[in-house]
Amino acid sequence: MRPKIQFLENTLIERIIAEAKEILSTLGVEINNPAILSLLSDHSAKVDIEKERVFLHSNLVDKALSTTPQSFRLYDTLGNETNNFSKNNVHFTPGSAAINILDSNTKKIRKPTTEDYINYVKVVSQLPHLASQSTAFIPADVYEKISDSYRLFLSLLYGEKPIVTGAFTAESFHVMKNLQLAVRGSKEALREKPLTIFSCCPTAPLKWSYATSQNLIDCAKYSIPVEFISMPLSGFVAPVTLTGTLIQHTAETLSGIVIGQLTNPGTPILYGGSPAIFDVRYETTPMGAIETMMIDCAYNEIGKYLDLPTQAYISLSDSKQLDAQAGLESGIGATLAALAGINNISGPGMLDFESCQSLEKLVLDNEICGMVSRLIEGINPKEDFPAISLFTELLDEKHLLIADHTRRYLRDEHFFPGPVIDRANRSRWIEEGEKTLFDRAQGEVEKLIKSYQPSQLSDEIKNELIQLMEREAQRFGQEKLPKR
Amino acid sequence: MDILKKISVSIQHGDDQSVFTLTKRAIEMNIPPKDILDHGLIDGMNIIGDKFKHHEIFLPDVLLAARAMYAGMDQLKPLLVKDGIPSMGKVVIGPVRGDLHDIGKNLVGIMLKGAGFDVIDLGKDVPPEKFVNTATIEGAKIIGMSALLTTTMPVMKEVITILRNQNLTDKIKTIIGGAPLSKEYARQIGADVYAYDAANAVESVKQLIQK
Numbered sequence: 001m002r003p004k005i006q007f008l009e010n011t012l013i014e015r016i017i018a019e020a021k022e023i024l025s026t027l028g029v030e031i032n033n034p035a036i037l038s039l040l041s042d043h044s045a046k047v048d049i050e051k052e053r054v055f056l057h058s059n060l061v062d063k064a065l066s067t068t069p070q071s072f073r074l075y076d077t078l079g080n081e082t083n084n085f086s087k088n089n090v091h092f093t094p095g096s097a098a099i100n101i102l103d104s105n106t107k108k109i110r111k112p113t114t115e116d117y118i119n120y121v122k123v124v125s126q127l128p129h130l131a132s133q134s135t136a137f138i139p140a141d142v143y144e145k146i147s148d149s150y151r152l153f154l155s156l157l158y159g160e161k162p163i164v165t166g167a168f169t170a171e172s173f174h175v176m177k178n179l180q181l182a183v184r185g186s187k188e189a190l191r192e193k194p195l196t197i198f199s200c201c202p203t204a205p206l207k208w209s210y211a212t213s214q215n216l217i218d219c220a221k222y223s224i225p226v227e228f229i230s231m232p233l234s235g236f237v238a239p240v241t242l243t244g245t246l247i248q249h250t251a252e253t254l255s256g257i258v259i260g261q262l263t264n265p266g267t268p269i270l271y272g273g274s275p276a277i278f279d280v281r282y283e284t285t286p287m288g289a290i291e292t293m294m295i296d297c298a299y300n301e302i303g304k305y306l307d308l309p310t311q312a313y314i315s316l317s318d319s320k321q322l323d324a325q326a327g328l329e330s331g332i333g334a335t336l337a338a339l340a341g342i343n344n345i346s347g348p349g350m351l352d353f354e355s356c357q358s359l360e361k362l363v364l365d366n367e368i369c370g371m372v373s374r375l376i377e378g379i380n381p382k383e384d385f386p387a388i389s390l391f392t393e394l395l396d397e398k399h400l401l402i403a404d405h406t407r408r409y410l411r412d413e414h415f416f417p418g419p420v421i422d423r424a425n426r427s428r429w430i431e432e433g434e435k436t437l438f439d440r441a442q443g444e445v446e447k448l449i450k451s452y453q454p455s456q457l458s459d460e461i462k463n464e465l466i467q468l469m470e471r472e473a474q475r476f477g478q479e480k481l482p483k484r
Numbered sequence: 485m486d487i488l489k490k491i492s493v494s495i496q497h498g499d500d501q502s503v504f505t506l507t508k509r510a511i512e513m514n515i516p517p518k519d520i521l522d523h524g525l526i527d528g529m530n531i532i533g534d535k536f537k538h539h540e541i542f543l544p545d546v547l548l549a550a551r552a553m554y555a556g557m558d559q560l561k562p563l564l565v566k567d568g569i570p571s572m573g574k575v576v577i578g579p580v581r582g583d584l585h586d587i588g589k590n591l592v593g594i595m596l597k598g599a600g601f602d603v604i605d606l607g608k609d610v611p612p613e614k615f616v617n618t619a620t621i622e623g624a625k626i627i628g629m630s631a632l633l634t635t636t637m638p639v640m641k642e643v644i645t646i647l648r649n650q651n652l653t654d655k656i657k658t659i660i661g662g663a664p665l666s667k668e669y670a671r672q673i674g675a676d677v678y679a680y681d682a683a684n685a686v687e688s689v690k691q692l693i694q695k
């Protein structure tokens with residue numbers, strides 16, 4: 001049996017959805033994008049052009065839901081399937097778009113460089129429990145206008161795993177799309193085998209900015225999967241109650257689904273988000289708060305009720321260091337998310353309210369993801385009944401270490417974390433240098449950077465990627481890309 | 485309890501109706517408007533600020549107090565102007581061009597108003613020239629800018645360059661805030677101060693104005 005966690009009864013889910021639809025039709029959403037306003041108007045939505053507000057009646061929402069795929073898959077740069085977002089399948093991906101990196105040596109934050117990013121790709125490529133890369137942080141040694149596309153470029157050049165990403169402006173989408181076309185070869189091939197997921201964020205409360213809504217329709221036109229990242233902040237720009245926050249999240253996400261599906265029916269999406277409670281003491285948006293995690297798991301249930309694959313920013317921490325708080329918040333988050341069956345879990349590596357990535361934390365979180373993946377496999381009887389013969393063997397031999405039964409099931413039944421997780425006895429731990437968690441993680445990071453094997457993408461495609469990126473950089477007056 | 489003390493206490497309770505009536509009465513009693521401001525309204529807000537910092541109260545309490553403060557301030561303003569008492573100062577704030585993150589800036593705006601400053605809120609996605617032009621036209625002494633994206637941070641420097649080119653850096657001070665920024669970054673781009681949250685922004689603006 002797969003263990004599960006559940007927060008909402010179906011009757012409550014139905015009330016939340018009904019209320020969200022009511023909000024969409026009576027209060028409407030603001031959309032700062034004339035093209036979308038006219039698209040919606042063409043589909044008989046009431047539009048107040050002056051206020052840029054559109055009122056979505058529930059038929060329109062239902063129509064959009066009826067064309068939204070119930071699942072989709074991702075493929076790596078070489079075309080192999082890596083992610084199947086369906087049912088209760090769970091995949092992990094690093095937290096995305098950090099501003100800083102936690103320096104391995106000084107343990108202080110600093111702005112990341114191209115070299116850091118490449119090291120990150122080398123590490124994430126070899127972490128078995130992270131199915132995809134994300135464009136985890138922003139190299140600061142390129143012109144800011146290209147910093148969003150540049151990270152995608154580096155990920156495609158050095159890594160093979162598919163990429164969870166997003167554009168920071170409406171214009172950046174184009175080069176980010178062209179980079180993907182270069183890898184796949186054609187628009188059709190890209191549609192056939194999606195390579196990235198783009199995050200598109202409504203603005204709380206009930207609004208779409210030009211840039212993010214433009215990203216959404218551009219993705220839809222190319223059938224590039226979109227994850228909706230609605231961010232109601234409970235008690236601040238959303239109701240303080242978790243249920244109220246869920247109503248808002250539902251309304252914002254449904255509005256995104258309508259825009260995407262009317263632009264191109266069948267566009268793959270993840271019913272996602274990054275809501276948080278607002279901490280009224282510190283003026284912050286804690287991702288490690290238990291209520292934040294409850295909201296995540298609960299909207300995921302709403303997504304599942306609508307038969308849609310889901311995503312959340314969970315399994316990350318607000319701590320500033322790789323310390324016990326970082327471990328507990330990430331661990332609780334990953335556990336809840338997996339039990340809830342969130343299909344794409346974004347968070348590993350992240351600290352400090354989504355603003356700092358740490359390679360050491362990434363390596364630790366990979367183990368959390370491994371443990372949690374084992375957890376949700378649950379307890380399933382193998383050759384355990386009848387038990388008499390196995391126990392006879394145990395009583396005769398005094399142990400089962402080399403029993404057939406053990407050898408058959410050992411690796412499935414027990415998960416073996418890497419050396420970051422300390423399971424040595426004390427004397428051995430002392431003998432081996434009394435290493436702290438950070439020391440061990442640092443060692444792993446170094447080891448992985450050394451053992452990295454270049455991506456097997458053809459040189460021809462790699463050169464095309466380089467040319468595309470160089471041209472984009474030159475467009476903004478940066479003659480050369482940083483040395484790699 | 486004297487009436488100014490009562491005003492201060494009502495502010496602390498976030499009781500805007502009492503603050504309104506008490507301020508009205510204090511004005512009728514011919515207490516100098518500046519005293520009502522300093523020993524009533526501002527006194528109450530200072531205590532609130534302190535308690536907030538020490539987690540004795542939470543943000544909603546501060547905002548309620550700020551709202552109560554306006555109930556008194558709105559009556560005092562014309563009188564202060566008549567007495568030739570300069571306002572605490574005007575502050576122009578907004579997220580820079582390309583940046584739509586306005587939640588933090590809104591908070592900073594509310595808190596600055598609560599501390600008695602005139603806040604000119606430019607919304608979001610604010611072009612560099614607009615900061616400078618508004619500040620010049622309105623006679624604001626402070627420009628407050630925010631950036632939450634690495635891509636928009638450099639726009640702050642553009643504002644400072646314009647101020648430099650127009651020889652305005654003595655008259656108009658700059659304060660910056662937002663998740664990717666730091667003291668160090670403020671120094672780098674030549675901003676006068678960096679503030680890490682709304683309460684800190686209020687303290688820093690106060691210090692800047694005194695300079």
Ligand code: B12
Binds near residue numbers: 138582629
């Ligand atoms: C909420 C949020 C949003 C909301 C914003 C809603 C709104 N109306 O503001 C929405 C969903 C719209 C959004 C959109 C995007 N976001 Co956003 N967002 C956030 C998030 C989670 C929280 C920000 C927040 O409101 N915090 C709460 C407030 C109270 O805190 P604050 O803003 O820091 O403000 C405090 C201080 O900084 C200071 N301060 C703030 N302003 C000012 C002003 C002055 C004058 C002073 C003195 C002080 C000061 O005082 C405030 C009070 O304490 C941050 C994560 C983070 N770590 O900050 C990401 C984050 C900033 N966003 C990010 C990204 C990538 C985006 C998008 C590009 C995503 C996309 N692909 O669509 C878009 C960009 C839109 C745009 N062009 O601006 C990244 C930035 C990455 C980077 N390297 O630059 C972050 C770090 C998250 C992440 N890792 O992905 N976002």
